[in-house]
Amino acid sequence: MALIRFDIMTLFPELCDTVLSESIIGRARAAGIVEVFCHNIRDYSKDKFRRVDDTPYGGGKGMLMKPDVVCDCFDAITAGAETKPHTIYLSPKGKRFDQARAKELSEKERIVLLCGHYEGIDQRAIDEIVDEEISIGDYVLTGGEIPATILVDAISRLVPGVLADPECHEKExxxxxxxxxxxxxxxxxxxxxxxxxxxxxxxxxxxxxxxxxxxxxxxxxxxxxxxxxxxxx
Ligand SMILES: C[S@@+](CC[C@H](N)C(=O)[O-])C[C@H]1O[C@@H](n2cnc3c(N)ncnc32)[C@H](O)[C@@H]1O
The missing domain is CATH 1.10.1270.20 (tRNA(m1g37)methyltransferase, domain 2)
Structure with a gap:
Protein backbone atom coordinates (compact mmCIF):
# COMPACT_ATOMS: atom_id res chain seq x y z
CA MET A 1 0.00 0.00 0.00
CA ALA A 2 1.22 3.50 -0.83
CA LEU A 3 2.51 5.64 2.05
CA ILE A 4 0.70 8.72 0.79
CA ARG A 5 -2.10 9.36 -1.67
CA PHE A 6 -2.87 12.61 -3.43
CA ASP A 7 -6.13 13.38 -5.25
CA ILE A 8 -5.86 16.47 -7.43
CA MET A 9 -9.16 18.11 -8.41
CA THR A 10 -8.52 20.16 -11.53
CA LEU A 11 -9.81 21.22 -14.93
CA PHE A 12 -6.46 20.12 -16.41
CA PRO A 13 -5.71 16.61 -15.14
CA GLU A 14 -3.23 15.82 -17.93
CA LEU A 15 -1.15 18.85 -17.02
CA CYS A 16 -0.70 17.66 -13.42
CA ASP A 17 -0.26 14.02 -14.38
CA THR A 18 2.44 14.80 -16.94
CA VAL A 19 4.47 16.93 -14.54
CA LEU A 20 4.23 14.27 -11.85
CA SER A 21 5.17 11.32 -14.09
CA GLU A 22 8.83 12.15 -14.56
CA SER A 23 12.02 11.61 -12.59
CA ILE A 24 11.95 10.92 -8.83
CA ILE A 25 8.21 11.44 -8.31
CA GLY A 26 7.41 9.36 -11.41
CA ARG A 27 9.58 6.55 -10.04
CA ALA A 28 7.99 6.80 -6.56
CA ARG A 29 4.59 6.45 -8.24
CA ALA A 30 5.74 3.49 -10.32
CA ALA A 31 7.12 1.86 -7.15
CA GLY A 32 3.77 2.36 -5.41
CA ILE A 33 5.19 4.53 -2.60
CA VAL A 34 3.22 7.59 -3.71
CA GLU A 35 -0.19 7.54 -5.41
CA VAL A 36 -1.48 10.48 -7.43
CA PHE A 37 -4.96 10.58 -8.96
CA CYS A 38 -5.88 13.53 -11.14
CA HIS A 39 -9.64 14.11 -11.39
CA ASN A 40 -11.32 16.28 -13.99
CA ILE A 41 -13.83 18.53 -12.23
CA ARG A 42 -15.55 19.06 -15.58
CA ASP A 43 -16.67 15.40 -15.54
CA TYR A 44 -19.11 16.39 -12.77
CA SER A 45 -20.85 19.15 -14.70
CA LYS A 46 -24.52 18.44 -15.35
CA ASP A 47 -24.63 21.13 -18.02
CA LYS A 48 -25.05 19.85 -21.57
CA PHE A 49 -22.13 22.07 -22.61
CA ARG A 50 -20.03 20.73 -19.66
CA ARG A 51 -19.77 24.24 -18.22
CA VAL A 52 -18.12 24.53 -14.83
CA ASP A 53 -18.16 28.31 -14.31
CA ASP A 54 -20.55 31.24 -14.16
CA THR A 55 -20.51 35.00 -13.61
CA PRO A 56 -20.10 36.34 -10.05
CA TYR A 57 -23.12 37.70 -8.17
CA GLY A 58 -22.74 41.42 -7.57
CA GLY A 59 -20.92 41.92 -10.85
CA GLY A 60 -17.22 42.07 -11.57
CA LYS A 61 -14.89 40.66 -14.13
CA GLY A 62 -14.20 37.00 -14.84
CA MET A 63 -15.92 33.74 -14.09
CA LEU A 64 -16.15 31.64 -10.95
CA MET A 65 -16.12 27.86 -10.64
CA LYS A 66 -19.54 26.65 -9.54
CA PRO A 67 -19.97 25.13 -6.05
CA ASP A 68 -22.17 22.19 -7.10
CA VAL A 69 -19.69 20.89 -9.68
CA VAL A 70 -16.73 21.20 -7.28
CA CYS A 71 -18.59 19.54 -4.38
CA ASP A 72 -19.99 16.74 -6.56
CA CYS A 73 -16.45 15.94 -7.71
CA PHE A 74 -15.23 15.96 -4.08
CA ASP A 75 -18.10 13.71 -2.92
CA ALA A 76 -17.42 11.21 -5.70
CA ILE A 77 -13.68 10.93 -5.10
CA THR A 78 -13.99 10.68 -1.31
CA ALA A 79 -16.99 8.30 -1.27
CA GLY A 80 -16.07 5.27 0.78
CA ALA A 81 -13.22 6.98 2.66
CA GLU A 82 -13.29 6.16 6.37
CA THR A 83 -12.41 9.73 7.32
CA LYS A 84 -12.51 12.95 5.35
CA PRO A 85 -9.09 13.40 3.70
CA HIS A 86 -7.17 16.58 4.53
CA THR A 87 -8.26 19.00 1.80
CA ILE A 88 -6.18 21.93 0.59
CA TYR A 89 -7.29 24.72 -1.71
CA LEU A 90 -4.36 26.21 -3.62
CA SER A 91 -4.97 29.94 -3.36
CA PRO A 92 -3.03 33.22 -3.30
CA LYS A 93 -5.06 34.01 -0.15
CA GLY A 94 -3.63 30.98 1.66
CA LYS A 95 -0.76 30.64 4.10
CA ARG A 96 2.62 30.67 2.35
CA PHE A 97 3.95 27.15 1.74
CA ASP A 98 7.34 26.23 3.20
CA GLN A 99 9.53 23.24 4.03
CA ALA A 100 8.16 22.95 7.59
CA ARG A 101 4.59 22.61 6.28
CA ALA A 102 5.78 20.15 3.60
CA LYS A 103 7.30 18.01 6.39
CA GLU A 104 4.07 18.07 8.43
CA LEU A 105 1.95 17.21 5.39
CA SER A 106 4.28 14.31 4.44
CA GLU A 107 2.91 12.51 7.53
CA LYS A 108 -0.67 12.49 6.19
CA GLU A 109 -2.02 9.36 4.51
CA ARG A 110 -4.21 11.15 2.00
CA ILE A 111 -4.42 14.72 0.76
CA VAL A 112 -6.95 16.25 -1.65
CA LEU A 113 -5.67 19.26 -3.60
CA LEU A 114 -8.27 21.59 -5.10
CA CYS A 115 -7.10 23.72 -8.03
CA GLY A 116 -9.02 26.87 -8.89
CA HIS A 117 -9.12 28.50 -12.30
CA TYR A 118 -10.58 31.70 -13.80
CA GLU A 119 -11.36 34.08 -10.89
CA GLY A 120 -11.43 31.23 -8.39
CA ILE A 121 -14.15 29.15 -6.71
CA ASP A 122 -17.54 29.97 -5.16
CA GLN A 123 -16.89 30.50 -1.42
CA ARG A 124 -19.55 27.97 -0.41
CA ALA A 125 -17.58 25.10 -1.96
CA ILE A 126 -14.45 26.25 -0.15
CA ASP A 127 -16.31 26.47 3.18
CA GLU A 128 -17.85 23.05 2.61
CA ILE A 129 -14.80 20.92 1.78
CA VAL A 130 -11.54 22.79 2.42
CA ASP A 131 -9.44 22.38 5.60
CA GLU A 132 -6.71 24.85 4.72
CA GLU A 133 -5.69 27.25 1.96
CA ILE A 134 -2.08 27.28 0.80
CA SER A 135 -0.32 29.81 -1.40
CA ILE A 136 3.00 29.15 -3.12
CA GLY A 137 3.94 32.85 -3.09
CA ASP A 138 2.70 36.40 -3.23
CA TYR A 139 1.75 36.51 -6.90
CA VAL A 140 -1.30 35.40 -8.87
CA LEU A 141 -1.19 32.49 -11.32
CA THR A 142 -3.85 31.50 -13.83
CA GLY A 143 -4.63 28.24 -12.04
CA GLY A 144 -3.85 26.01 -9.07
CA GLU A 145 -2.30 23.21 -11.17
CA ILE A 146 1.31 24.36 -10.93
CA PRO A 147 0.97 25.04 -7.17
CA ALA A 148 -0.61 21.57 -6.70
CA THR A 149 2.28 19.86 -8.48
CA ILE A 150 4.73 21.88 -6.36
CA LEU A 151 3.07 20.62 -3.18
CA VAL A 152 3.02 17.00 -4.38
CA ASP A 153 6.71 17.20 -5.30
CA ALA A 154 7.87 18.92 -2.10
CA ILE A 155 5.78 16.65 0.16
CA SER A 156 6.51 13.36 -1.66
CA ARG A 157 10.29 13.70 -1.53
CA LEU A 158 10.01 13.75 2.28
CA VAL A 159 8.12 10.44 2.33
CA PRO A 160 10.38 7.50 3.36
CA GLY A 161 11.69 5.56 0.35
CA VAL A 162 11.20 8.32 -2.23
CA LEU A 163 14.78 9.60 -2.07
CA ALA A 164 17.52 7.01 -2.28
CA ASP A 165 19.35 8.54 0.71
CA PRO A 166 16.96 9.55 3.51
CA GLU A 167 19.60 11.95 4.90
CA CYS A 168 19.52 13.95 1.67
CA HIS A 169 16.79 16.35 2.67
CA GLU A 170 18.11 16.88 6.19
CA LYS A 171 21.27 18.38 4.71
CA GLU A 172 19.49 20.41 2.06
C1 LIG B 1 -6.46 33.86 -11.24
S1 LIG B 1 -6.38 32.91 -9.76
C2 LIG B 1 -7.68 33.62 -8.82
C3 LIG B 1 -7.22 34.73 -7.97
C4 LIG B 1 -8.32 35.31 -7.08
N1 LIG B 1 -9.31 36.00 -7.87
C5 LIG B 1 -7.71 36.28 -6.06
O1 LIG B 1 -7.58 37.46 -6.37
O2 LIG B 1 -7.31 35.83 -4.97
C6 LIG B 1 -6.99 31.37 -10.25
C7 LIG B 1 -6.56 30.20 -9.39
O3 LIG B 1 -5.15 30.05 -9.44
C8 LIG B 1 -4.67 29.48 -8.24
N2 LIG B 1 -3.57 30.35 -7.76
C9 LIG B 1 -3.22 31.55 -8.25
N3 LIG B 1 -2.19 32.08 -7.60
C10 LIG B 1 -1.82 31.18 -6.66
C11 LIG B 1 -0.82 31.16 -5.65
N4 LIG B 1 0.04 32.16 -5.49
N5 LIG B 1 -0.75 30.07 -4.86
C12 LIG B 1 -1.62 29.03 -5.00
N6 LIG B 1 -2.61 29.02 -5.93
C13 LIG B 1 -2.71 30.08 -6.75
C14 LIG B 1 -5.85 29.36 -7.31
O4 LIG B 1 -6.29 28.01 -7.29
C15 LIG B 1 -6.88 30.28 -7.92
O5 LIG B 1 -8.21 29.88 -7.65
Missing part, protein backbone atom coordinates in the same frame (compact mmCIF):
# COMPACT_ATOMS: atom_id res chain seq x y z
CA UNK A 173 18.39 24.02 2.22
CA UNK A 174 15.87 24.54 5.08
CA UNK A 175 16.56 21.03 6.47
CA UNK A 176 18.43 22.54 9.42
CA UNK A 177 17.02 26.04 9.04
CA UNK A 178 19.88 27.22 6.80
CA UNK A 179 20.48 27.40 3.08
CA UNK A 180 22.69 24.64 1.73
CA UNK A 181 26.47 25.18 1.42
CA UNK A 182 28.01 25.35 -2.11
CA UNK A 183 28.74 21.97 -3.74
CA UNK A 184 31.37 20.91 -6.30
CA UNK A 185 32.02 17.88 -8.49
CA UNK A 186 34.62 16.91 -11.12
CA UNK A 187 36.63 18.36 -12.80
CA UNK A 188 38.86 19.58 -9.97
CA UNK A 189 39.66 22.72 -11.96
CA UNK A 190 37.05 24.39 -14.18
CA UNK A 191 37.85 27.55 -16.18
CA UNK A 192 40.69 28.34 -13.83
CA UNK A 193 38.66 27.85 -10.62
CA UNK A 194 39.71 25.02 -8.29
CA UNK A 195 37.56 23.15 -5.79
CA UNK A 196 38.17 24.49 -2.22
CA UNK A 197 41.15 22.66 -0.65
CA UNK A 198 39.23 21.53 2.41
CA UNK A 199 36.91 19.36 0.28
CA UNK A 200 39.79 17.24 -1.01
CA UNK A 201 41.55 17.08 2.37
CA UNK A 202 39.67 13.95 3.45
CA UNK A 203 39.33 15.55 6.93
CA UNK A 204 35.62 15.10 7.68
CA UNK A 205 35.46 17.31 10.76
CA UNK A 206 37.04 20.17 8.83
CA UNK A 207 34.71 19.54 5.89
CA UNK A 208 31.66 19.62 8.18
CA UNK A 209 32.90 22.83 9.84
CA UNK A 210 33.54 24.47 6.44
CA UNK A 211 30.08 23.47 5.20
CA UNK A 212 28.40 24.87 8.32
CA UNK A 213 30.32 28.16 7.96
CA UNK A 214 29.43 28.41 4.26
CA UNK A 215 25.77 27.62 4.98
CA UNK A 216 25.73 30.38 7.59
CA UNK A 217 27.50 32.82 5.25
CA UNK A 218 25.06 32.15 2.40
CA UNK A 219 22.04 32.38 4.67
CA UNK A 220 23.28 35.70 6.14
CA UNK A 221 23.84 36.99 2.61
CA UNK A 222 20.68 35.75 0.87
CA UNK A 223 18.08 35.00 3.55
CA UNK A 224 18.91 36.74 6.85
CA UNK A 225 15.23 36.37 7.80
CA UNK A 226 15.89 32.64 8.37
CA UNK A 227 18.46 33.29 11.13
CA UNK A 228 17.79 33.96 14.76
CA UNK A 229 19.71 36.75 16.52
CA UNK A 230 22.68 34.60 17.62
CA UNK A 231 23.48 33.47 14.07
CA UNK A 232 23.12 36.81 12.29
CA UNK A 233 26.71 37.63 13.14
Missing amino acids: SFGDGLLEYPQYTRPYEFRGVKVPDVLISGHHLNIDAWRREEALRLTREKRPDLLDGSEKG
Whole structure:
Protein backbone atom coordinates (compact mmCIF):
# COMPACT_ATOMS: atom_id res chain seq x y z
CA MET A 1 0.00 0.00 0.00
CA ALA A 2 1.22 3.50 -0.83
CA LEU A 3 2.51 5.64 2.05
CA ILE A 4 0.70 8.72 0.79
CA ARG A 5 -2.10 9.36 -1.67
CA PHE A 6 -2.87 12.61 -3.43
CA ASP A 7 -6.13 13.38 -5.25
CA ILE A 8 -5.86 16.47 -7.43
CA MET A 9 -9.16 18.11 -8.41
CA THR A 10 -8.52 20.16 -11.53
CA LEU A 11 -9.81 21.22 -14.93
CA PHE A 12 -6.46 20.12 -16.41
CA PRO A 13 -5.71 16.61 -15.14
CA GLU A 14 -3.23 15.82 -17.93
CA LEU A 15 -1.15 18.85 -17.02
CA CYS A 16 -0.70 17.66 -13.42
CA ASP A 17 -0.26 14.02 -14.38
CA THR A 18 2.44 14.80 -16.94
CA VAL A 19 4.47 16.93 -14.54
CA LEU A 20 4.23 14.27 -11.85
CA SER A 21 5.17 11.32 -14.09
CA GLU A 22 8.83 12.15 -14.56
CA SER A 23 12.02 11.61 -12.59
CA ILE A 24 11.95 10.92 -8.83
CA ILE A 25 8.21 11.44 -8.31
CA GLY A 26 7.41 9.36 -11.41
CA ARG A 27 9.58 6.55 -10.04
CA ALA A 28 7.99 6.80 -6.56
CA ARG A 29 4.59 6.45 -8.24
CA ALA A 30 5.74 3.49 -10.32
CA ALA A 31 7.12 1.86 -7.15
CA GLY A 32 3.77 2.36 -5.41
CA ILE A 33 5.19 4.53 -2.60
CA VAL A 34 3.22 7.59 -3.71
CA GLU A 35 -0.19 7.54 -5.41
CA VAL A 36 -1.48 10.48 -7.43
CA PHE A 37 -4.96 10.58 -8.96
CA CYS A 38 -5.88 13.53 -11.14
CA HIS A 39 -9.64 14.11 -11.39
CA ASN A 40 -11.32 16.28 -13.99
CA ILE A 41 -13.83 18.53 -12.23
CA ARG A 42 -15.55 19.06 -15.58
CA ASP A 43 -16.67 15.40 -15.54
CA TYR A 44 -19.11 16.39 -12.77
CA SER A 45 -20.85 19.15 -14.70
CA LYS A 46 -24.52 18.44 -15.35
CA ASP A 47 -24.63 21.13 -18.02
CA LYS A 48 -25.05 19.85 -21.57
CA PHE A 49 -22.13 22.07 -22.61
CA ARG A 50 -20.03 20.73 -19.66
CA ARG A 51 -19.77 24.24 -18.22
CA VAL A 52 -18.12 24.53 -14.83
CA ASP A 53 -18.16 28.31 -14.31
CA ASP A 54 -20.55 31.24 -14.16
CA THR A 55 -20.51 35.00 -13.61
CA PRO A 56 -20.10 36.34 -10.05
CA TYR A 57 -23.12 37.70 -8.17
CA GLY A 58 -22.74 41.42 -7.57
CA GLY A 59 -20.92 41.92 -10.85
CA GLY A 60 -17.22 42.07 -11.57
CA LYS A 61 -14.89 40.66 -14.13
CA GLY A 62 -14.20 37.00 -14.84
CA MET A 63 -15.92 33.74 -14.09
CA LEU A 64 -16.15 31.64 -10.95
CA MET A 65 -16.12 27.86 -10.64
CA LYS A 66 -19.54 26.65 -9.54
CA PRO A 67 -19.97 25.13 -6.05
CA ASP A 68 -22.17 22.19 -7.10
CA VAL A 69 -19.69 20.89 -9.68
CA VAL A 70 -16.73 21.20 -7.28
CA CYS A 71 -18.59 19.54 -4.38
CA ASP A 72 -19.99 16.74 -6.56
CA CYS A 73 -16.45 15.94 -7.71
CA PHE A 74 -15.23 15.96 -4.08
CA ASP A 75 -18.10 13.71 -2.92
CA ALA A 76 -17.42 11.21 -5.70
CA ILE A 77 -13.68 10.93 -5.10
CA THR A 78 -13.99 10.68 -1.31
CA ALA A 79 -16.99 8.30 -1.27
CA GLY A 80 -16.07 5.27 0.78
CA ALA A 81 -13.22 6.98 2.66
CA GLU A 82 -13.29 6.16 6.37
CA THR A 83 -12.41 9.73 7.32
CA LYS A 84 -12.51 12.95 5.35
CA PRO A 85 -9.09 13.40 3.70
CA HIS A 86 -7.17 16.58 4.53
CA THR A 87 -8.26 19.00 1.80
CA ILE A 88 -6.18 21.93 0.59
CA TYR A 89 -7.29 24.72 -1.71
CA LEU A 90 -4.36 26.21 -3.62
CA SER A 91 -4.97 29.94 -3.36
CA PRO A 92 -3.03 33.22 -3.30
CA LYS A 93 -5.06 34.01 -0.15
CA GLY A 94 -3.63 30.98 1.66
CA LYS A 95 -0.76 30.64 4.10
CA ARG A 96 2.62 30.67 2.35
CA PHE A 97 3.95 27.15 1.74
CA ASP A 98 7.34 26.23 3.20
CA GLN A 99 9.53 23.24 4.03
CA ALA A 100 8.16 22.95 7.59
CA ARG A 101 4.59 22.61 6.28
CA ALA A 102 5.78 20.15 3.60
CA LYS A 103 7.30 18.01 6.39
CA GLU A 104 4.07 18.07 8.43
CA LEU A 105 1.95 17.21 5.39
CA SER A 106 4.28 14.31 4.44
CA GLU A 107 2.91 12.51 7.53
CA LYS A 108 -0.67 12.49 6.19
CA GLU A 109 -2.02 9.36 4.51
CA ARG A 110 -4.21 11.15 2.00
CA ILE A 111 -4.42 14.72 0.76
CA VAL A 112 -6.95 16.25 -1.65
CA LEU A 113 -5.67 19.26 -3.60
CA LEU A 114 -8.27 21.59 -5.10
CA CYS A 115 -7.10 23.72 -8.03
CA GLY A 116 -9.02 26.87 -8.89
CA HIS A 117 -9.12 28.50 -12.30
CA TYR A 118 -10.58 31.70 -13.80
CA GLU A 119 -11.36 34.08 -10.89
CA GLY A 120 -11.43 31.23 -8.39
CA ILE A 121 -14.15 29.15 -6.71
CA ASP A 122 -17.54 29.97 -5.16
CA GLN A 123 -16.89 30.50 -1.42
CA ARG A 124 -19.55 27.97 -0.41
CA ALA A 125 -17.58 25.10 -1.96
CA ILE A 126 -14.45 26.25 -0.15
CA ASP A 127 -16.31 26.47 3.18
CA GLU A 128 -17.85 23.05 2.61
CA ILE A 129 -14.80 20.92 1.78
CA VAL A 130 -11.54 22.79 2.42
CA ASP A 131 -9.44 22.38 5.60
CA GLU A 132 -6.71 24.85 4.72
CA GLU A 133 -5.69 27.25 1.96
CA ILE A 134 -2.08 27.28 0.80
CA SER A 135 -0.32 29.81 -1.40
CA ILE A 136 3.00 29.15 -3.12
CA GLY A 137 3.94 32.85 -3.09
CA ASP A 138 2.70 36.40 -3.23
CA TYR A 139 1.75 36.51 -6.90
CA VAL A 140 -1.30 35.40 -8.87
CA LEU A 141 -1.19 32.49 -11.32
CA THR A 142 -3.85 31.50 -13.83
CA GLY A 143 -4.63 28.24 -12.04
CA GLY A 144 -3.85 26.01 -9.07
CA GLU A 145 -2.30 23.21 -11.17
CA ILE A 146 1.31 24.36 -10.93
CA PRO A 147 0.97 25.04 -7.17
CA ALA A 148 -0.61 21.57 -6.70
CA THR A 149 2.28 19.86 -8.48
CA ILE A 150 4.73 21.88 -6.36
CA LEU A 151 3.07 20.62 -3.18
CA VAL A 152 3.02 17.00 -4.38
CA ASP A 153 6.71 17.20 -5.30
CA ALA A 154 7.87 18.92 -2.10
CA ILE A 155 5.78 16.65 0.16
CA SER A 156 6.51 13.36 -1.66
CA ARG A 157 10.29 13.70 -1.53
CA LEU A 158 10.01 13.75 2.28
CA VAL A 159 8.12 10.44 2.33
CA PRO A 160 10.38 7.50 3.36
CA GLY A 161 11.69 5.56 0.35
CA VAL A 162 11.20 8.32 -2.23
CA LEU A 163 14.78 9.60 -2.07
CA ALA A 164 17.52 7.01 -2.28
CA ASP A 165 19.35 8.54 0.71
CA PRO A 166 16.96 9.55 3.51
CA GLU A 167 19.60 11.95 4.90
CA CYS A 168 19.52 13.95 1.67
CA HIS A 169 16.79 16.35 2.67
CA GLU A 170 18.11 16.88 6.19
CA LYS A 171 21.27 18.38 4.71
CA GLU A 172 19.49 20.41 2.06
CA SER A 173 18.39 24.02 2.22
CA PHE A 174 15.87 24.54 5.08
CA GLY A 175 16.56 21.03 6.47
CA ASP A 176 18.43 22.54 9.42
CA GLY A 177 17.02 26.04 9.04
CA LEU A 178 19.88 27.22 6.80
CA LEU A 179 20.48 27.40 3.08
CA GLU A 180 22.69 24.64 1.73
CA TYR A 181 26.47 25.18 1.42
CA PRO A 182 28.01 25.35 -2.11
CA GLN A 183 28.74 21.97 -3.74
CA TYR A 184 31.37 20.91 -6.30
CA THR A 185 32.02 17.88 -8.49
CA ARG A 186 34.62 16.91 -11.12
CA PRO A 187 36.63 18.36 -12.80
CA TYR A 188 38.86 19.58 -9.97
CA GLU A 189 39.66 22.72 -11.96
CA PHE A 190 37.05 24.39 -14.18
CA ARG A 191 37.85 27.55 -16.18
CA GLY A 192 40.69 28.34 -13.83
CA VAL A 193 38.66 27.85 -10.62
CA LYS A 194 39.71 25.02 -8.29
CA VAL A 195 37.56 23.15 -5.79
CA PRO A 196 38.17 24.49 -2.22
CA ASP A 197 41.15 22.66 -0.65
CA VAL A 198 39.23 21.53 2.41
CA LEU A 199 36.91 19.36 0.28
CA ILE A 200 39.79 17.24 -1.01
CA SER A 201 41.55 17.08 2.37
CA GLY A 202 39.67 13.95 3.45
CA HIS A 203 39.33 15.55 6.93
CA HIS A 204 35.62 15.10 7.68
CA LEU A 205 35.46 17.31 10.76
CA ASN A 206 37.04 20.17 8.83
CA ILE A 207 34.71 19.54 5.89
CA ASP A 208 31.66 19.62 8.18
CA ALA A 209 32.90 22.83 9.84
CA TRP A 210 33.54 24.47 6.44
CA ARG A 211 30.08 23.47 5.20
CA ARG A 212 28.40 24.87 8.32
CA GLU A 213 30.32 28.16 7.96
CA GLU A 214 29.43 28.41 4.26
CA ALA A 215 25.77 27.62 4.98
CA LEU A 216 25.73 30.38 7.59
CA ARG A 217 27.50 32.82 5.25
CA LEU A 218 25.06 32.15 2.40
CA THR A 219 22.04 32.38 4.67
CA ARG A 220 23.28 35.70 6.14
CA GLU A 221 23.84 36.99 2.61
CA LYS A 222 20.68 35.75 0.87
CA ARG A 223 18.08 35.00 3.55
CA PRO A 224 18.91 36.74 6.85
CA ASP A 225 15.23 36.37 7.80
CA LEU A 226 15.89 32.64 8.37
CA LEU A 227 18.46 33.29 11.13
CA ASP A 228 17.79 33.96 14.76
CA GLY A 229 19.71 36.75 16.52
CA SER A 230 22.68 34.60 17.62
CA GLU A 231 23.48 33.47 14.07
CA LYS A 232 23.12 36.81 12.29
CA GLY A 233 26.71 37.63 13.14
C1 LIG B 1 -6.46 33.86 -11.24
S1 LIG B 1 -6.38 32.91 -9.76
C2 LIG B 1 -7.68 33.62 -8.82
C3 LIG B 1 -7.22 34.73 -7.97
C4 LIG B 1 -8.32 35.31 -7.08
N1 LIG B 1 -9.31 36.00 -7.87
C5 LIG B 1 -7.71 36.28 -6.06
O1 LIG B 1 -7.58 37.46 -6.37
O2 LIG B 1 -7.31 35.83 -4.97
C6 LIG B 1 -6.99 31.37 -10.25
C7 LIG B 1 -6.56 30.20 -9.39
O3 LIG B 1 -5.15 30.05 -9.44
C8 LIG B 1 -4.67 29.48 -8.24
N2 LIG B 1 -3.57 30.35 -7.76
C9 LIG B 1 -3.22 31.55 -8.25
N3 LIG B 1 -2.19 32.08 -7.60
C10 LIG B 1 -1.82 31.18 -6.66
C11 LIG B 1 -0.82 31.16 -5.65
N4 LIG B 1 0.04 32.16 -5.49
N5 LIG B 1 -0.75 30.07 -4.86
C12 LIG B 1 -1.62 29.03 -5.00
N6 LIG B 1 -2.61 29.02 -5.93
C13 LIG B 1 -2.71 30.08 -6.75
C14 LIG B 1 -5.85 29.36 -7.31
O4 LIG B 1 -6.29 28.01 -7.29
C15 LIG B 1 -6.88 30.28 -7.92
O5 LIG B 1 -8.21 29.88 -7.65
